[in-house]
Amino acid sequence: xxxxxxxxxxxxxxxxxxxxxLDEAGDVANTYFQIPELRGFERFxxxxxVEEMPLLTNRICGVCPEAHHMAAAKAADAVYGVEPPSxxxxxxxxxxxxxxxxxxxxxxxxxxxxxxxxxxxxxVAERNILGVIHKxxxxxxxxxxxxxxxxxxxxxxxxxxxxxxxxxIPGGVTKGLTEAERVEIxxxxxxxxxxxxxxxxxxxxxxxxxxxxxxxxxxxxxxxxTHYIGLVDAQNRVxxxxxxxxxxxxxxxxxxxxxxxxxxxxxxxxxEPWTYLKFPYLKKVGWKGFTDGKESGIYMxxxxxxxxxxxxxxxxxxxxxxxxxxxxxxxxxxxQRLATHWARLIELLYAAERLVELATDEEITSPHIHTVPTxxxxxxxxxxxxxxxxxxxxxxxxxxxxxxKVNLIVGTxxxxxxxxxxxxxxxxxxxxxxxxVNEGLLNMVEMAFRAYDPCFGCAxxxxxxxxxxxxxxxxxxxxxxxxxxxxx
Amino acid sequence: xxxxxxxLGNPIxxxxxxxxxxxxxxxxxxxxxxxxxxxLGGLSLMERLVxxxxxxxxxxxxxxxxxxxxxxxxxxxxxxxxxxGHTTAVHDVxxxxxxSLGRQMGAQLPEEITIVGIEAERVYDFSEELSTxxxxxxxxxxxxxxxxxxxxxxxxxx
Numbered sequence: 232x233x234x235x236x237x238x239x240x241x242x243x244x245x246x247x248x249x250x251x252x253l254d255e256a257g258d259v260a261n262t263y264f265q266i267p268e269l270r271g272f273e274r275f276x277x278x279x280x281v282e283e284m285p286l287l288t289n290r291i292c293g294v295c296p297e298a299h300h301m302a303a304a305k306a307a308d309a310v311y312g313v314e315p316p317s318x319x320x321x322x323x324x325x326x327x328x329x330x331x332x333x334x335x336x337x338x339x340x341x342x343x344x345x346x347x348x349x350x351x352x353x354x355v356a357e358r359n360i361l362g363v364i365h366k367x368x369x370x371x372x373x374x375x376x377x378x379x380x381x382x383x384x385x386x387x388x389x390x391x392x393x394x395x396x397x398x399x400i401p402g403g404v405t406k407g408l409t410e411a412e413r414v415e416i417x418x419x420x421x422x423x424x425x426x427x428x429x430x431x432x433x434x435x436x437x438x439x440x441x442x443x444x445x446x447x448x449x450x451x452x453x454x455x456x457t458h459y460i461g462l463v464d465a466q467n468r469v470x471x472x473x474x475x476x477x478x479x480x481x482x483x484x485x486x487x488x489x490x491x492x493x494x495x496x497x498x499x500x501x502x503e504p505w506t507y508l509k510f511p512y513l514k515k516v517g518w519k520g521f522t523d524g525k526e527s528g529i530y531m532x533x534x535x536x537x538x539x540x541x542x543x544x545x546x547x548x549x550x551x552x553x554x555x556x557x558x559x560x561x562x563x564x565x566x567q568r569l570a571t572h573w574a575r576l577i578e579l580l581y582a583a584e585r586l587v588e589l590a591t592d593e594e595i596t597s598p599h600i601h602t603v604p605t606x607x608x609x610x611x612x613x614x615x616x617x618x619x620x621x622x623x624x625x626x627x628x629x630x631x632x633x634x635x636k637v638n639l640i641v642g643t644x645x646x647x648x649x650x651x652x653x654x655x656x657x658x659x660x661x662x663x664x665x666x667x668v669n670e671g672l673l674n675m676v677e678m679a680f681r682a683y684d685p686c687f688g689c690a691x692x693x694x695x696x697x698x699x700x701x702x703x704x705x706x707x708x709x710x711x712x713x714x715x716x717x718x719x
Numbered sequence: 720x721x722x723x724x725x726x727l728g729n730p731i732x733x734x735x736x737x738x739x740x741x742x743x744x745x746x747x748x749x750x751x752x753x754x755x756x757x758x759l760g761g762l763s764l765m766e767r768l769v770x771x772x773x774x775x776x777x778x779x780x781x782x783x784x785x786x787x788x789x790x791x792x793x794x795x796x797x798x799x800x801x802x803x804g805h806t807t808a809v810h811d812v813x814x815x816x817x818x819s820l821g822r823q824m825g826a827q828l829p830e831e832i833t834i835v836g837i838e839a840e841r842v843y844d845f846s847e848e849l850s851t852x853x854x855x856x857x858x859x860x861x862x863x864x865x866x867x868x869x870x871x872x873x874x875x876x877x
Contacts, residue, residue: 270843270844270845271844271845271846272845274845275731275845275846287731290729290730290731290732290758296758337762341762341812359812359816360812360816360820361816361819361820361823364820364823369823369824372820372823372824373824373825376766376820376821376824376826379762379766380766383763383766394758394759394763395758
C-alpha cells in the first residue's frame with residue numbers, strides 16, 4: 232500500500248473526517264479519524280482569576296457546559312483547599328442530575344436511537360428523531376420534549392440560568408433551594424423515573440427483541456477488549472459528581488482507584504503525527520499502539536465503561552437493570568460497544584432516581600451552602616463524569632488565585648484511541664474488495680463512533696450549524712474512491 | 720405579534736462571538752425589543768423559540784467562500800438542512816429538524832425566521848477579539864436587523 236501521511240494542517244477545515252485507506256487488494260488497510268481542535272484555551276485562561284473558570288469553561292462547547300461548570304467548580308474548590316458544605320455538594324449534584332437527564336434522553340432519541348428504531352440502512356432522511364416519532368408514535372415526541380424541559384428547568388432553578396449555569400463558586404453555591412422548588416423537582420424526578428423505565432422498555436422491545444439487532448450488538452464488528460474507567464462512590468457504585476476513578480482491566484479486574492490529585496500517576500498522553508489531539512492511555516499499563524487487550528493501556532470512558540468499572544448502581548431500579556444488563560449480555564465486563572446505548576438508558580434511570588433521592592433529602596433546602604475560602608490558593612484538580620466520559624480539570628494559580636497554567640482532559644478525548652480502533656474494525660469488517668460502498672454501509676461504520684456519543688468541543692455555533700463529518704475512501708494510490716460529505 | 724431577536728454564538732471563540740455583539744448593539748438602539756444572546760443550537764434553540772411569532776437570528780457564518788465581514792440576510796428556509804439525516808450532526812439535530820419536531824408536537828413556533836449571517840474568519844481560536852473585517856461588519860448587520868424589523872412593522876413583503 233502506498234503510505235500516505237496526512238498533514239493535519241491541511242485538514243483544519245472545520246469538519247471531522249474519517250479516512251479509509253484501501254490496500255492493493257481493495258480491502259481496508261487503515262483508517263484515520265480526525266477532528267478539528269479548538270486552539271488557545273489555556274492561553275485564554277492564564278491571567279484570569281480561577282473563580283471565573285466555572286463560567287468560562289462552560290463556554291468551551293455547547294454540548295456539555297454543565298459538566299465543565301461542575302469540574303471547574305470542584306477544581307477551584309481544590310485550588311483554594313476549601314470543602315463546600317454538604318448541602319452545597321448535594322445542590323450541585325442535583326443540578327447535574329437534571330443535566331444528565333436531558334443529555335442522555337437527547338442522545339437516545341435523537342442520535343443513537345434512530346439507527347435501531349429506523350434500522351442502520353434506513354434512508355438518511357428518515358434516520359433521525361422525526362423518523363423515530365413517525366414510527367413509534369407522536370406521543371413519544373411529546374415525552375422527549377417534556378423530559379428535556381424538566382431537565383432544563385432543574386438546571387435553571389439551581390444554576391441561575393438555562394444550559395450555562397453560573398451558581399457554583401469556590402466553596403459551594405450561591406443559590407439555595409426553596410421548599411416550593413424542592414417539591415417541583417421531586418415531582419419532575421418521579422415523572423423522570425417513569426420516563427426512563429418507559430425508555431428501557433422501548434429499548435428492550437425494539438432492540439433486544441429483534442434478533443438481527445441483538446446479533447449486531449453481540450457480534451465482533453463492534454467489540455473491543457479494553458480497559459475501562461469511571462467515577463465510583465465509597466461502595467464502588469457509579470457516581471457522576473464525586474468519588475474516585477475506578478480502573479478495571481479487560482477481564483474486569485480492578486487495577487486501582489485514583490483521586491483527582493493522582494490522575495497524573497495514572498493517565499499519560501500519546502502524540503501521533505497525523506492529529507493535533509492527544510491519545511490518553513493508562514500510564515501503568517503503557518502505550519502499545521492502537522490495539523486492545525490486557526497489555527494495551529488504551530481505555531474507554533463512557534456509560535458502558537462506568538458500568539464496567541463499578542460494582543453496581545446506587546439506586547434500586549437502576550441496580551435491577553444493571554443486573555439484567557450483565558445477565559443478558561453474558562457477564563462482566565461487556566466489551567460490545569453498541570451496548571453503550573443500553574448502558575446510557577440505565578444511567579438515565581439512575582439520574583432520575585437520584586433526582587428524587589436528593590430532592591427528598593432533608594438537607595437539600597439548608598441555607599448553609601457556602602464555605603468562605605481562607606487558604607492561599609495554589610493548585611487543584613476537579614473530576615466529574617461528563618455524560619461522554621471522565622472530565623478532569625487541573626488549575627495552577629499564583630497566591631492571588633490568578634491562573635498560571637490549565638490542563639483539561641475532556642470526556643471524548645479519553646475515547647479518541649478506542650473510537651479510532653472501533654472505526655477501523657468496523658471498516659475492515661464491512662468493506663471488502665467487491666463490496667458496494669453505499670450510505671447504509673458507511674452509516675454502519677459511523678455507528679462505531681456514534682455509540683461513544685462523541686462531543687467535539689469544536690462544534691461551534693457558526694452557521695451552517697453542527698460540525699460536519701466527511702467519510703472518504705481512498706485506494707492504494709491515495710486517490711479518493713468515494714466521499715460522503717453532506718455537510719460542507 | 721411576539722418577536723425575538725437572537726444573537727447566536729460563542730462569545731469567547733473569536734469571530735463566533737459577533738452575533739452577540741450585534742444583538743447587544745440592537746438592544747442598545749431599541750430597548751423595547753426582546754433580545755437574547757445564546758450559545759445554543761438545534762433542539763435547545765428551537766425550545767427557546769417556542770411562543771414567538773417571528774424571530775431574527777444573528778450569527779457568524781463560516782462558509783469558507785465570500786469575503787470576511789460580508790453580511791447576508793435570508794430566510795431560514797434557504798439554509799441547507801445538512802443534518803436531516805443525522806450522519807453529519809454529531810451531537811444535535813439541525814434547527815430545521817428541531818423546528819419540524821416542535822411543530823409536530825404542537826408547539827407554537829415562529830412562521831418567519833430570518834437569518835442575518837456575518838462571514839467569519841477565525842472561529843477555532845479562543846479569543847474575545849473579533850477580526851477587523853468582522854468588527855467593521857457590526858453596524859452593517861445592525862442595520863440589516865433593523866431593516867427586517869421595519870418590514871415587520873410596515874407589513875412589507877420581503
